[in-house]
Amino acid sequence: MVSQSAEENPIEIKVRVGTPREASAASRLPRQTAPEILCAPPHRTHRLASTPREASTDNTPGLDLTGAASTSEPDDVSGTDKGQRAKKLQPTQWLYSNQNGTPFYTECASQKGGIVKPVYRSDQVGSLLRPPQLLDARDAFKAGKIDRVALRRAEDAAVTDVLARQQRIAVPIFTDGEMRRDAWQTVFSQAVEGFVDQYPLTDIARPDGTTVKVQMHTKAARGKLRAVGRLAGTDAAFLREHAPGPFKITMPSPAYVARGSFRPGITDSAVYPDREALLRDATDIVRKEMLALVEDGCSYIQLDEGFTHHLTAASKDAAAAEKDLAVDIAAENACHDAVRSDEVTVAVHVCRGSRVAWSHGPGKYDWLAERLFDALHCNRFLLEYDTDIVGGFEPLRFLPKGKVVVLGLVSSKEPRLESGDQLKRRIDEAAKYCSLDQLALTSQCGFQGAAQRDGAHIDYDSQWRKLELIVETARDVWR
């Protein structure tokens, strides 16, 4: 229930999500004295630093009030009331300061009598370039030259730095850049037993015909998978304390874990006779971690790389790919369904690879989009759209109401800074196939999928210029 006790200025407010009925009651309270804001992110306490302002009076991005982002109607809203309410309740920006006194804005939208989570118009896929000091510290830790505490200090410093930089460019959703991981997917194997000890080395062919030995970060499963700790508990705890606004956590899709880690000859057939058996355990671990992250106050959870495989598979054996895809969708849905609510945004990234020389998953999105967009119970799809090989925006016609595609138009591999006008033209093009309200903007992939020096393609400054361009372009388009 909403507390009726008002407090004197400055007001301590608890940010949480309530039922449509509670939110409707809260919206009738005088704004200056409202003791509690019903809004994402949940479980965070902020100090109200200023009175709220209407988004329409500034250049901040607006939110969808059309109903596209909502899938349920409150049972007490008549048709007439709905119209009046939609007119009365406008997107509002609230100026908060975090526990360190740093101001930031976040958005709420009132919709159909309830206050729903924000639609983040600009996004970050997840990984950011690791600074040299962090790469040195990780190398030193692996060589036994520094202990885990010293490594943690280096990670904390790197995360603190990227949070400040994100705040400077006013991102709507914060990430720690996956600084605590060897690579984007190792958040799973670092906390789960049952894998071989070492990362495998593989010969990879470069486009110029030479080969290079690359340390791969997906370990083979040998025994029973069992979580020995939280996957992203440390990441979330630090972000909850230090992020200037709502934060996101990325994890590999259970479908990716099962596909990458089931290796005949290495995986014990008595424990996992087939990939589906491994998938069941991976799904259970990811699902439980997602539930824990929601408790941690995480506003946005993204599962990576579960479905690119099917793009290639469908071109070889469509019937088999159809069956495999259904299995993987069911597994991910078990995760999304566990946390799906107005409290948290759930997303998937369909990844084509972040390394220039060995990008994978050629082909258009059509086959996958037709099946995935509707069947997967997530809110957002982050799709790579930086090259012609992925085809045009036609697959967006399969996007159902209530879901968002985040267009990965800005390359995280090519240092050249894109033109803002060109990005806007491409967004306009995409909007011919779905509502503009169902779109958002990001980079095509993370900036450093692997915490190795060869995992970076562009320099530090280029990365931040691109992220700033994404935020500014999104603000212009969805103001």
Ligand SMILES: [Zn+2]
């Ligand atoms: Zn990617």
